[in-house]
Amino acid sequence: MKLFILLKxxxxxxxxxxxxxxxxxxxxxxxVAAVIIMVAMGAGAQQKVDEQIxxxxxxxxxxxxxxxxxxxxxxxxxxxxxxxxxxxxxxxVPGVESAAPYLSANGQVIYGNLNWSTEISGIDNRYFVVRDxxxxxxREFSTQEINSGAKVAIIGERIRQELFGVxxxxxxxxxxxxxxxxxxxxxxxxxxxxxxxxxDDVLFLPxxxxxxxxxGIDSTxxxxxxxxxxxxxxxxxxxxxxxxxxxxxxxxxxxxxNGDDMFRIRNVSEMxxxxxxxxxxxNTLLAWVASVSLVVGGIGIMNIMLVSVTERTREIGLRMAxxxxxxxxxxxxxxxxxxxxxxxGAIGVVIAYLFVFLGNNYxxxxxxxxxxxxxxxxxxxxAFIGVFFGYYPALKASRLEPIDALRYE
Amino acid sequence: MSAALIxxxxxxxxxxxxxxRVFALKGVDLEIQQxxxxxxxxxxxxxxSTMMNLLGCLDIASEGSIALDGIELxxxxxxxxxxxxxxxxxxxxxxxxxxxxTTALDNVTLPLLYSQVPESHxxxxxxxxxxxVGLGNRLYHHPSQLSGGQQxxxxxxxxxxxxxxxxxxxxxxxxxxxxxxxxxxxxxQQLNQQGKTIILVTHEPxxxxxxxxKLTFRDGALIADERNPQPRLASxxxxx
Numbered sequence: 001m002k003l004f005i006l007l008k009x010x011x012x013x014x015x016x017x018x019x020x021x022x023x024x025x026x027x028x029x030x031x032v033a034a035v036i037i038m039v040a041m042g043a044g045a046q047q048k049v050d051e052q053i054x055x056x057x058x059x060x061x062x063x064x065x066x067x068x069x070x071x072x073x074x075x076x077x078x079x080x081x082x083x084x085x086x087x088x089x090x091x092x093v094p095g096v097e098s099a100a101p102y103l104s105a106n107g108q109v110i111y112g113n114l115n116w117s118t119e120i121s122g123i124d125n126r127y128f129v130v131r132d133x134x135x136x137x138x139r140e141f142s143t144q145e146i147n148s149g150a151k152v153a154i155i156g157e158r159i160r161q162e163l164f165g166v167x168x169x170x171x172x173x174x175x176x177x178x179x180x181x182x183x184x185x186x187x188x189x190x191x192x193x194x195x196x197x198x199x200d201d202v203l204f205l206p207x208x209x210x211x212x213x214x215x216g217i218d219s220t221x222x223x224x225x226x227x228x229x230x231x232x233x234x235x236x237x238x239x240x241x242x243x244x245x246x247x248x249x250x251x252x253x254x255x256x257x258n259g260d261d262m263f264r265i266r267n268v269s270e271m272x273x274x275x276x277x278x279x280x281x282x283n284t285l286l287a288w289v290a291s292v293s294l295v296v297g298g299i300g301i302m303n304i305m306l307v308s309v310t311e312r313t314r315e316i317g318l319r320m321a322x323x324x325x326x327x328x329x330x331x332x333x334x335x336x337x338x339x340x341x342x343x344x345g346a347i348g349v350v351i352a353y354l355f356v357f358l359g360n361n362y363x364x365x366x367x368x369x370x371x372x373x374x375x376x377x378x379x380x381x382x383a384f385i386g387v388f389f390g391y392y393p394a395l396k397a398s399r400l401e402p403i404d405a406l407r408y409e
Numbered sequence: 410m411s412a413a414l415i416x417x418x419x420x421x422x423x424x425x426x427x428x429x430r431v432f433a434l435k436g437v438d439l440e441i442q443q444x445x446x447x448x449x450x451x452x453x454x455x456x457x458s459t460m461m462n463l464l465g466c467l468d469i470a471s472e473g474s475i476a477l478d479g480i481e482l483x484x485x486x487x488x489x490x491x492x493x494x495x496x497x498x499x500x501x502x503x504x505x506x507x508x509x510x511t512t513a514l515d516n517v518t519l520p521l522l523y524s525q526v527p528e529s530h531x532x533x534x535x536x537x538x539x540x541x542v543g544l545g546n547r548l549y550h551h552p553s554q555l556s557g558g559q560q561x562x563x564x565x566x567x568x569x570x571x572x573x574x575x576x577x578x579x580x581x582x583x584x585x586x587x588x589x590x591x592x593x594x595x596x597x598q599q600l601n602q603q604g605k606t607i608i609l610v611t612h613e614p615x616x617x618x619x620x621x622x623k624l625t626f627r628d629g630a631l632i633a634d635e636r637n638p639q640p641r642l643a644s645x646x647x648x649x
Binding site for chain 1: 462465467468487488491492494495496500502506508509510511519520522523524528567571
């Protein structure tokens with residue numbers, strides 16, 4: 001009841017100096033918008049990282065060969081890891097879900113009069129387990145196809161679109177380099193990876209097919225692969241698995257105790273997470289800077305409220321003469337300050353939503369995810385600033401003596 | 410005889426001006442009965458404004474006692490004084506002191522905001538008071554759209570809205586031309602006839618003649634207390 005009157009009084013007072021009220025609010029508007037946008041950008045980046053880690057297929061290691069070290073100088077030849085390494089890792093390292101060998105080459109694929117340049121990868125079915133990558137239509141490779149190096153292909157969604165468009169891909173024959181393969185499966189779309197590359201632009205053949213027909217057989221290491229992708233079960237200790245793999249591979253390569261590793265194990269999810277953490281720290285810092293601007297906005301509010309109290313001293317005197325108690329005056333000015341801040345906060349929220357919306361949909365501004373908690377928090381915080389910075393001017397107003405206030409010129 | 414509306418005994422007011430103590434009131438004794446129309450006269454510095462502030466509960470006497478409607482004011486808190494101002498006193502000022510950019514109706518409603526009167530009655534009461542001062546057709550005008558006389562009448566309506574026992578008017582005609590001044594004085598006389606106690610502070614002897622009693626202050630003391638059984642009627646001067 002009386003609150004409505006108080007709100008009406010407050011908005012009337014703020015309307016009288018519309019420009020001044022707006023400029024005062026601007027500090028709060030910018031502060032609130034900045035805090036929300038910064039936090040939203042942080043949350044958006046975090047979400048992206050989570051998606052990237054997920055698209056990798058959970059907790060994944062890349063195992064590659066590295067340069068052979070001889071007496072401090074690096075030899076030119078690269079030690080290759082091979083399919084047997086993959087099999088051993090999968091069998092002997094506890095916590096490992098699967099270890100998938102991977103061989104690749106670049107090449108052209110042709111269907112009818114269409115051609116497309118892509119990555120041609122040799123794998124076996126374990127790869128789909130490691131990547132957690134389901135087949136949309138068709139089937140995986142059969143054991144027989146893998147063992148014999150059959151001319152069958154599973155294609156990514158991008159290639160399907162480029163070569164087949166709306167027509168059926170399954171059962172069609174496409175030309176890869178200089179031989180024909182039959183499409184037996186199409187993978188579900190996976191989107192971009194952490195570096196922004198299209199993961200669906202890929203053609204999979206049985207690893208033996210790639211080795212026999214494209215890359216050729218390395219005579220010293222006939223089962224060599226480019227890398228092994230290893231996935232761990234959820235909740236496994238990744239550091240432990242890494243240590244165990246290192247131990248196993250050193251043993252297999254007969255590396256002496258003080259010798260350098262001739263392979264590299266990279267924990268990819270960790271790398272992404274670390275990068276994300278750095279970004280997070282940066283974002284948190286920005287959010288703090290933004291909250292400082294909120295406080296600065298609050299000081300602006302206090303300043304203008306002090307001016308307002310001085311300007312309206314006679315009004316305060318009159319209100320006191322007709323019966324306003326000090327508490328009534330205090331409430332009146334406090335509500336004015338809260339309305340100023342609350343309104344500024346609300347406008348700030350709207351601007352933040354607009355900014356993030358534009359960023360997400362049109363690439364203007366910055367994309368992100370707005371958490372409703374953050375919105376409530378910043379609105380609450382701006383109302384708190386209204387009370388905190390409005391209290392002193394309001395108290396000053398309420399402590400005026402009626403006669404002094406009435407006579408004030 | 411009923412008890413006096415106002416009973417002032419040995420009221421003193423002292424201001425500390427640096428080292429010096431200045432007596433604005435040097436011990437005043439005074440009684441005002443219900444229904445009187447009192448003019449307080451005096452030049453500036455005579456103590457008449459101080460007397461007015463004390464009677465209006467805007468200030469507290471340094472010494473002595475002032476009782477309003479049987480209530481001793483000396484020991485009241487700020488909040489209690491505010492309640493007395495709200496319930497028992499209606500103020501009219503020289504400069505009208507209306508809230509700008511606020512309708513006449515809302516200006517008159519202002520004292521009700523701080524009263525116990527239920528909100529549902531506010532609008533009707535404020536309208537009634539505006540009609541009483543002849544502004545029933547100006548309810549939604551802002552002060553800037555009203556003449557000086559009309560503004561002062563809005564202020565008088567505001568003074569009446571809480572049905573106070575007395576109206577305190579501080580130079581109410583000071584900012585008005587003679588003709589509008591007469592109109593305002595006629596309104597006061599009319600209210601007085603209806604039983605309102607009116608206390609008027611002025612330095613114009615002409616204006617004081619409309620009152621039924623004239624108190625003259627000089628140098629912080631009450632030096633004359635004259636009755637005027639046949640006050641001039643302000644409405645007589647209006648016809649010309």
